[in-house]
Amino acid sequence: MENILVTGCAGFIGSNFVRMMLNKYPEYRITNLDKLTYAGNLNNTKDFAENKNYTFVKGDICDKELVERVARGKGVFINFAAETHVDRSIIEAGVFARTDVIGTQTLLEAATRNDSLFFQISTDEVYGSTLGESFTEESPLNPSSPYSASKAGADLLVKAYEKTYGLKTLITRSSNNYGPFQHPEKLIPRFITNLLQGKKVPVYGDGLNVRDWLFVEDNCEGIDTVLHKGKPGQIYNIGGDCEKTNLYVTKKILQLLAKGEESIEYVEDRKGHDRRYSLSSERLHKLGWKPKTDFDEDLKLTVEWYVKNEWWWKPLV
Numbered sequence: 001m002e003n004i005l006v007t008g009c010a011g012f013i014g015s016n017f018v019r020m021m022l023n024k025y026p027e028y029r030i031t032n033l034d035k036l037t038y039a040g041n042l043n044n045t046k047d048f049a050e051n052k053n054y055t056f057v058k059g060d061i062c063d064k065e066l067v068e069r070v071a072r073g074k075g076v077f078i079n080f081a082a083e084t085h086v087d088r089s090i091i092e093a094g095v096f097a098r099t100d101v102i103g104t105q106t107l108l109e110a111a112t113r114n115d116s117l118f119f120q121i122s123t124d125e126v127y128g129s130t131l132g133e134s135f136t137e138e139s140p141l142n143p144s145s146p147y148s149a150s151k152a153g154a155d156l157l158v159k160a161y162e163k164t165y166g167l168k169t170l171i172t173r174s175s176n177n178y179g180p181f182q183h184p185e186k187l188i189p190r191f192i193t194n195l196l197q198g199k200k201v202p203v204y205g206d207g208l209n210v211r212d213w214l215f216v217e218d219n220c221e222g223i224d225t226v227l228h229k230g231k232p233g234q235i236y237n238i239g240g241d242c243e244k245t246n247l248y249v250t251k252k253i254l255q256l257l258a259k260g261e262e263s264i265e266y267v268e269d270r271k272g273h274d275r276r277y278s279l280s281s282e283r284l285h286k287l288g289w290k291p292k293t294d295f296d297e298d299l300k301l302t303v304e305w306y307v308k309n310e311w312w313w314k315p316l317v
């Protein structure tokens, strides 16, 4: 367990996860393999970069030779590395298929050779949209965007490596995360940083699409719970139990930054825009995890973080 390869940790969730793990388990050694795409940022890992138990390797998860080399001696792989922005996937799907599908397959091959545990970080978007019941882990995959289709493809490959080669696997599918270090292209940080720059916030369609918001620290705790208590071969949903329309979230951010609704600009809806994501996380609740945090409080904390950390986001907008 203690020698872990974690990919994509210069990104949002991965960097939050490694920070938590290094604090919580001082005996674990963590190697971060990250290509440093536009979404990868060494400022995200700056505060723990010198930790003696942390090693950074710059590289691509599709690079078979490099992956084989970095993988040696690692008992666990946790794969956060991915192209993650739905809007970009609609414009340029190829890089999503490459990284999210081929990259995962490359890692699976190395994990199989090493006899490691393979933990795939997936998303609720693989289930598509629901106006009725919340999705369980048994719900069919019905992705809508090239991003979610690529993530669904990766999940299927993980299950195939388990069935074909006996690889031990875990998958988590979390809902929409928010919190410090999220790239300002994503909804909450984009709206905060737009308002801080005196710009309007672009709301898709009627603004009534629903997302289940999960504070990033809760997701990291959920991943840790699955890593230590999860049953190999299982999939675990990680939902925030916090369904909100985009308009609700937008108005909360406006309030926190003392802006009026004239700052909202309604724009043409995203192609194939899922109306509502909704997860049942009963399986993970049974392992003792529940989201701890409160949306209003954590949104406030997130807004304050962006207000204080202009040095971090200014170069990215």
Ligand SMILES: NC(=O)c1ccc[n+]([C@@H]2O[C@H](COP(=O)([O-])OP(=O)(O)OC[C@H]3O[C@@H](n4cnc5c(N)ncnc54)[C@H](O)[C@@H]3O)[C@@H](O)[C@H]2O)c1
Pocket (backbone or CB within 6 Å): 007, 008, 009, 010, 011, 012, 013, 014, 033, 034, 035, 036, 037, 038, 039, 040, 041, 059, 060, 061, 062, 079, 080, 081, 082, 083, 084, 085, 099, 103, 121, 122, 123, 124, 151, 173, 174, 175, 176, 177, 178, 183
């Ligand atoms: N952000 C969310 O709300 C959310 C929700 C559910 C699931 N997820 C999943 O969690 C994971 C992390 O998401 P995030 O929001 O932190 O992403 P992010 O876009 O902030 O970071 C992705 C990281 O992966 C790296 N990367 C990209 N392509 C790579 C490649 N070919 N080789 C090596 N590294 C590469 C990037 O440099 C970056 O550091 C992803 O797998 C995503 O699908 C995210």
